[in-house]
Amino acid sequence: MGKKITGVVLLLNSTKKEGNQLAQEVAEICMALGVELTVFESLAKVSSEDIANVLEVSCGKNPLIIVGGGDGSLLRAARICYGFRACLLGVNLGSLGFLSSLRKEEVCEHLGKILKGHYKISKRNALNVELWKNQQCCSKSWALNEAVISRGQHSHMIKVCVEIDGVLMTEYHCDGLIVSTATGSTAYSLSAGGPIVSPKAKAIIITPICPHALSNRPVVVDASEKVRIYLPAKNPGMILQVDGLEIQKMRPGDAVHLGVAECPIELLQLSDASFYEILRQKLRWSGTNV
Secondary structure (H helix, E strand, O other): OOOOOOEEEEEEOOOOOOHHHHHHHHHHHHHHHOOEEEEEOOHHHOOHHHHHHHHHHHOOOOEEEEEEEOHHHHHHHHHHHOOOOOEEEEEEOOOOOOOOOEEHHHHHHHHHHHHOOOOEEEEEOOEEEEEEEOOEEEEEEEEOOEEEEEOOOOOOOEEEEEEEOOEEEEEEEEOEEEEEEOHHHHOHHHHOOOOOOOOOOOEEEEEEEOOOOOOOOOEEEEOOOOEEEEOOOOOOOEEEEEOOOEEEEEOOOOEEEEEEOOOOEEEEEOOOOOHHHHHHHHOOOOOOOO
C-alpha cells in the first residue's frame, strides 16, 4: 500500500494512435476522484523545466507521472524527470515493453485504486556516465538502461580496455561494448547475449557486442564497483550512446567512467505485479521444447 496520489502528469508519445483515448479515460478517472491532471500531448517537446513547473504548482506532495508509449518513451520521460519527487508509470502503447509493461486497458481498470494508494514502488538503479577527454571530464549523463560504446558507421573491429576499481580486467576486440543496469539487462544487453538480471539486484552488467574471442563473455560486477572504459591507440572513431537518446563522439585516448547513481528511479507497479511473470509473458516462455 502506497501513499495517496495528489496529482497526475500524463506524457504522451504523439506517434501512438491510442494516446488520445488514454488521455480521455485518465481524465475521467482523475476528475471523478478530484485529482489534478496535466496532459502533455507530445513527449518529444517536453523539457525538464516544464515538468518542474507543473510538479511545483499543481501536483501536491505525492505526484504520479504516467507515460503513454513504449520503453523508449519511458526512458525519455525518466531522463526528463530524473531527480524530481515523482514516480513513473509506463503504459504500453507499443509492442514489447518491459518497462512499460501495462496495457492501456489494465491501467484504466486499476487507475482508481492506484490513485487511492494501491500500488508498490520499484526502485531502479541508474548509471552515472562520464566522458573524459584529455584527462578531464567533459560531460556527465546517466542511464536507466545502458551506455554503449560502438564503432558507429565504421566496419572495423574496435579495441576497448575495461578496468574495474582501477584494475585492468581485459581488452575486448569487438564491435562494441554495453554497460547496463539490472533494469537494462532485458534491453540491448539481452539481444547481445547478456544475462537476464532481476531489477532488484545491485549489479552492473558488461556485455561485449560480437567479441572476436569466444572467451570474452558478459561479466556482472557489484554496484559498488567503478567501471572505467578507455580506448587505446589505433582505433577508428567511435560513439558513446546513453539509453539510445544521447550520442557523443569518442576518439583514441578518451575514457568513460561509470558507476551506480546516487538517486534511483522510482517505477510504480500494481501491487501484484511480478518481474518474472512479465518476463515469462514477454519472452513467451511456455516450459515446453519448441
